[in-house]
């Protein structure tokens with residue numbers, strides 16, 4: 001048996017979480033078209049008869065703007081330190097100096113770990129031959145042994161990334177039981193599903209000041225097969241509260257029903273989702289508050 005830990009790192013929005021979900025075949029990490037979606041070290045596990053890979057999906061590497069940002073970036077450093085293999089994800093349509101800085105830094109700092117580059121979003125590269133020139137350029141500049149072009153969206157070459165990772169694992173026992181897929185408490189998964197839906201609907205107006213706290217999960221009074229979930233969407237300012245709620249509560253209704261459907265799929269049960277919206281000023285600078293939301297360091 002082989003086993004090991006893999007840190008998936010890279011700039012925001014390059015497709016790290018989508019790659020994790022594509023390899024594990026389940027939606028472990030929420031995804032959005034906006035940068036800075038992942039806030040936490042997300043662990044996803046893929047086990048076959050011959051190996052177990054423990055993936056750690058990380059927030060995008062960027063400058064920190066507040067205490068939450070600081071903890072997010074510290075989590076990335078910790079994930080890199082703990083990992084046996086590092087997967088650097090690049091968006092093949094936009095490689096810039098920040099990507100190169102990340103490659104350079106990892107390459108010089110990390111000596112004893114295998115580094116694999118996933119050149120993602122190749123479905124968007126036209127003409128396709130451009131992918132080869134990007135690979136050529138990267139290999140001539142940096143000492144990179146494995147560059148795997150892929151598309152997490154279409155699934156193209158995702159199995160090749162998994163194969164390359166598996167090939168580089170060391171002999172070892174299972175790290176998690178073999179039927180484990182992730183290490184999240186259900187409450188956190190539910191809050192992330194809700195956050196994803198809020199993100200989808202009000203991102204333009206409220207980029208990063210949203211958090212979701214699930215307060216209660218209990219069986220229905222009349223119908224014990226039903227699950228009643230009470231959750232609060234936290235914003236930083238009262239005017240953001242209005243945006244999330246929308247005219248006559250319409251935005252919140254859409255967010256709630258989309259989230260409810262997805263939570264029902266996950267739990268395999270009917271769900272009654274009660275959503276509230278609350279303002280907590282500057283919560284991203286208050287570790288006592290965001291720790292409660294599950295964004296603290298682990």
Ligand SMILES: Nc1nc2c(ncn2[C@@H]2O[C@H](COP(=O)(O)OP(=O)(O)OP(=O)(O)O)[C@@H](O)[C@H]2O)c(=O)[nH]1
Nearest residue numbers: 013014015016017018033036037038060151152153
């Ligand atoms: N066209 C295309 N889009 C992709 C691909 N992989 C991911 N995306 C899209 O890119 C966006 C960002 O994907 P995420 O997986 O959330 O990116 P991330 O790197 O985890 O982002 P952060 O968590 O914010 O750092 C989403 O809209 C994805 O659907 C791909 O291979 N091709």
Ligand SMILES: [Mg+2]
Nearest residue numbers: 016017037038
């Ligand atoms: Mg992500």
